[in-house]
Amino acid sequence: MRLIKNGQFIEDEWTTVADEEALPEGSIIVTLERWNKEKDALVARKGKLGIRLKSGEDPSQIADQLAHFDLVALEFPVYRNGRAFSYANLLRERYEYKGEVRAVGNVLRDQFYFMVRVGFDALEVGDEITLEIFQESIGSFTHNYQPSADQKPSVLSLRQRLAANAAAGQKRG
Amino acid sequence: MYRYDEFDQRLVNERVAQFRGQVARRLSGELSEDAFKPLRLMNGVYLQLHAYMLRIAIPYGTLSSRQMHKLADISRKYDKGYGHFTTRQNLQLNWPALKDIPDLLEELASVEMHCIQTSGNCIRNTTSDHQAGAALGEVEDPRIICEVIRQWSTFHPEFSFLPRKFKIAVSATEQDRAAIRVHDIGIQIVTNSAGEIGYEVWVGGGLGRTPIVGKKISDFIAREDLLAYLESILRVYNMFGRRDNLYKARIKILVHEIGAEEMRKQVEAEFKEVKARGALQLPDEEVARIQAYFLPPDFETLSDEVPEIDALIAKDKDFADWMKSNISAHKHPGYSIVNISLKPTGLTPGDCSADQMDKIADIAEKYAFSEIRAAHEQNICLAHVRRKDLYEVYKALKAAKLATANIGLITDQIACPGLDYCNLANARSIPIAQEISERFKNIELQQKIGRLHINMSGCINACGHHHVGHIGILGVDKKGVEHYQVTLGGAADQTAAVGDIVGPAFTEGEIVNAIDTIVNTYLDIRQNDEIFIDTYRRVGAQPFKEKLYASH
Amino acid sequence: MAQHSRKGAQFHAVTANRLLDGVVVYLTATDEWSESLQDAEVAEGKEAADALLARGAVFFEPKNFALDVYLFEVEPTATGIRASSVREAIRQAGPTVRKDLGKQAKLDDTRASLNTSPQAVFA
Numbered sequence: 001m002r003l004i005k006n007g008q009f010i011e012d013e014w015t016t017v018a019d020e021e022a023l024p025e026g027s028i029i030v031t032l033e034r035w036n037k038e039k040d041a042l043v044a045r046k047g048k049l050g051i052r053l054k055s056g057e058d059p060s061q062i063a064d065q066l067a068h069f070d071l072v073a074l075e076f077p078v079y080r081n082g083r084a085f086s087y088a089n090l091l092r093e094r095y096e097y098k099g100e101v102r103a104v105g106n107v108l109r110d111q112f113y114f115m116v117r118v119g120f121d122a123l124e125v126g127d128e129i130t131l132e133i134f135q136e137s138i139g140s141f142t143h144n145y146q147p148s149a150d151q152k153p154s155v156l157s158l159r160q161r162l163a164a165n166a167a168a169g170q171k172r173g
Numbered sequence: 174m175y176r177y178d179e180f181d182q183r184l185v186n187e188r189v190a191q192f193r194g195q196v197a198r199r200l201s202g203e204l205s206e207d208a209f210k211p212l213r214l215m216n217g218v219y220l221q222l223h224a225y226m227l228r229i230a231i232p233y234g235t236l237s238s239r240q241m242h243k244l245a246d247i248s249r250k251y252d253k254g255y256g257h258f259t260t261r262q263n264l265q266l267n268w269p270a271l272k273d274i275p276d277l278l279e280e281l282a283s284v285e286m287h288c289i290q291t292s293g294n295c296i297r298n299t300t301s302d303h304q305a306g307a308a309l310g311e312v313e314d315p316r317i318i319c320e321v322i323r324q325w326s327t328f329h330p331e332f333s334f335l336p337r338k339f340k341i342a343v344s345a346t347e348q349d350r351a352a353i354r355v356h357d358i359g360i361q362i363v364t365n366s367a368g369e370i371g372y373e374v375w376v377g378g379g380l381g382r383t384p385i386v387g388k389k390i391s392d393f394i395a396r397e398d399l400l401a402y403l404e405s406i407l408r409v410y411n412m413f414g415r416r417d418n419l420y421k422a423r424i425k426i427l428v429h430e431i432g433a434e435e436m437r438k439q440v441e442a443e444f445k446e447v448k449a450r451g452a453l454q455l456p457d458e459e460v461a462r463i464q465a466y467f468l469p470p471d472f473e474t475l476s477d478e479v480p481e482i483d484a485l486i487a488k489d490k491d492f493a494d495w496m497k498s499n500i501s502a503h504k505h506p507g508y509s510i511v512n513i514s515l516k517p518t519g520l521t522p523g524d525c526s527a528d529q530m531d532k533i534a535d536i537a538e539k540y541a542f543s544e545i546r547a548a549h550e551q552n553i554c555l556a557h558v559r560r561k562d563l564y565e566v567y568k569a570l571k572a573a574k575l576a577t578a579n580i581g582l583i584t585d586q587i588a589c590p591g592l593d594y595c596n597l598a599n600a601r602s603i604p605i606a607q608e609i610s611e612r613f614k615n616i617e618l619q620q621k622i623g624r625l626h627i628n629m630s631g632c633i634n635a636c637g638h639h640h641v642g643h644i645g646i647l648g649v650d651k652k653g654v655e656h657y658q659v660t661l662g663g664a665a666d667q668t669a670a671v672g673d674i675v676g677p678a679f680t681e682g683e684i685v686n687a688i689d690t691i692v693n694t695y696l697d698i699r700q701n702d703e704i705f706i707d708t709y710r711r712v713g714a715q716p717f718k719e720k721l722y723a724s725h
Numbered sequence: 726m727a728q729h730s731r732k733g734a735q736f737h738a739v740t741a742n743r744l745l746d747g748v749v750v751y752l753t754a755t756d757e758w759s760e761s762l763q764d765a766e767v768a769e770g771k772e773a774a775d776a777l778l779a780r781g782a783v784f785f786e787p788k789n790f791a792l793d794v795y796l797f798e799v800e801p802t803a804t805g806i807r808a809s810s811v812r813e814a815i816r817q818a819g820p821t822v823r824k825d826l827g828k829q830a831k832l833d834d835t836r837a838s839l840n841t842s843p844q845a846v847f848a
Binding site for chain 3: 202206272
């Protein structure tokens with residue numbers, strides 16, 4: 001497994017810590033369960049904190065605590081389980097989370113496109129994935145019908161822009 | 174009808190290129206079947222009993238003559254010269270080769286067609302009234318909002334990996350010809366007291382293993398808010414729909430488990446947030462832009478009084494029979510809605526040969542503004558035909574064996590492909606439908622019986638909508654032998670109801686006689702010209718059970 | 726899905742769909758895939774059936790030639806190999822409602838015609 005962030009392979013600075021494990025130094029990712037149990041200790045600790053949400057643990061549970069996390073990791077237990085698409089979207093659009101949103105678990109390369117659209121900026125990918133594959137995947141479609149967390153203009157807004165230009169052109173002409 | 178702009182066309186072209194790449198990777202072995210399967214499903218490619226099957230989208234059942242000609246060409250070139258119109262207004266080809274499908278999709282794209290999201294755990298084809306734009310009492314053409322929904326739901330980044338498939342239907346008349354109450358989301362177009370267009374929204378209807386009529390969760394959503402509301406429903410479903418059990422993953426199960434009231438609350442809470450953000454507010458200009466594609470055609474000023482047609486009805490009995498059953502009233506004077514039956518005696522319900530597709534396209538071009546509709550009853554419809562042209566249209570249809578006079582009658586059956594074609598099936602459905610159509614082929618008998626919907630499915634997945642047939646037939650596998658279970662009293666329209674099982678299943682040899690018994694029982698006890706479903710609602714299942722199982 | 730084998734069935738063959746075009750095929754004694762059931766290798770007993778399936782399975786992965794490789798019950802008769810279930814009888818012939826399509830139309834009559842009228846075969 002490797003990590004792609006913002007279109008580049010990067011070394012992972014984060015350590016995912018098991019619930020019973022002692023907390024190491026540095027940037028750590030803990031489960032929601034551990035966060036709920038050891039909140040004070042985790043907040044008091046030096047070093048960056050990340051949290052990992054399973055399928056079924058939707059981000060509303062930590063919405064008012066997001067300031068504590070530099071990273072939220074969202075699990076895809078199987079590629080078919082698309083709950084994390086909604087979780088990522090909520091983090092970005094509803095809760096305006098600005099930290100890293102990372103996809104972990106089992107995803108198909110053909111899902112990269114959707115993941116980037118809903119606000120994942122870091123993806124854990126299989127070893128067979130090259131940057132070329134990644135770029136090809138996220139470049140599958142030039143336009144999108146829907147607005148999304150990626151802030152790309154939707155087809156609707158492009159149509160409005162075209163119509164406005166046409167109207168302005170008519171006015172001038 | 175809607176025409177693609179540069180954005181629509183580009184999307185479809187890019188999808189073809191994407192799938193071409195995916196097929197190449199699959200064939201080379203780079204992509205495993207497990208990874209390929211969700212991708213091919215999202216392009217409508219199934220693996221069936223004899224071969225691959227491809228499901229082509231016909232958005233809200235509307236297509237042009239040009240598109241129909243292309244479907245004919247494609248079915249000849251890549252398939253075996255025929256196609257099957259489905260209960261979701263799509264077209265299925267039963268024999269395409271995987272290696273040919275990218276080229277096939279490219280040809281479809283050249284006429285603004287595609288197979289996007291016709292399968293898979295995503296939002297499927299939004300279906301509607303095949304009489305849209307022509308029906309009496311229509312609030313507005315439902316296809317306008319259907320096109321809006323189609324675009325919003327295509328490649329939706331958040332909702333492409335739902336717990337299960339998701340189906341939306343829209344109706345704009347009191348008489349529901351789109352079966353909205355047995356869809357995941359059903360939308361009824363209404364107006365409020367201020368005369369503004371808005372939507373009643375139903376959720377959690379569905380058939381299959383656990384048939385349920387949907388629950389209304391909103392009386393009125395303003396037009397500009399509809400996408401925000403739909404997004405809210407989908408988000409609640411995507412997050413809270415079950416992922417642990419494939420058979421409990423539809424939204425109907427979620428609604429059933431948490432209750433309609435709780436569902437409404439959750440949707441409303443989400444809706445409040447989504448609406449506040451404003452990103453999905455539907456601008457008037459976009460509605461107007463799409464509406465312009467669905468303006469009524471250039472109707473002439475004509476009278477409903479056409480003495481020549483009346484004379485022909487008096488003279489030509491076959492024509493008269495056809496007029497009786499296959500014509501629906503049109504809202505514009507001098508025009509009619511022509512229903513083309515794909516249920517000829519003894520053939521496969523819903524199947525249409527390539528030649529017949531070409532004939533329909535030609536007839537539509539000459540007499541119906543080049544516009545064709547696919548109905549969820551697996552028939553075809555020409556929505557705008559001048560009354561004075563009806564005899565010519567009839568003759569042209571008759572020559573193509575497309576003039577069976579049975580729309581809405583007992584032999585106008587809905588039947589899934591069943592074990593003759595389908596990998597999921599437990600029993601064959603088409604031969605039973607054929608036998609029934611033979612048994613009841615006499616036109617006078619059919620007219621005497623009146624409106625009676627027989628729906629049959631070859632397995633519990635209910636693609637033949639048997640739960641909502643007046644008479645439903647479900648094929649089951651009893652120790653490897655095909656059997657048929659009968660339900661009575663289902664309805665798909667605004668009186669939506671799930672049929673009642675009458676008793677033990679019948680054998681292949683018994684089932685047609687059982688249908689005969691049911692029909693005769695009805696004819697014996699009906700009062701005042703009641704149609705079958707009304708008699709059933711008056712007397713219940715008992716009289717039918719008694720007759721069916723008298724000797725058991 | 727309709728049944729294709731009974732518990733404790735004695736004879737089996739292996740079938741699959743070809744990846745390239747989806748056509749139904751049967752594993753032969755020489756590890757080839759024929760479109761006709763009559764060319765299929767018949768395995769008698771559980772051990773032979775498992776071995777036959779294992780030979781067929783490699784054509785899914787890693788050979789990437791076939792999909793959905795599985796064992797199904799057959800009956801060797803004097804006039805040829807008979808599929809025991811309705812489902813497989815239909816599968817080896819073609820749709821019963823379109824005798825002009827599929828194997829029943831393409832293959833030599835004496836081959837596909839064997840099971841073109843499936844009845845209650847699990848008797």
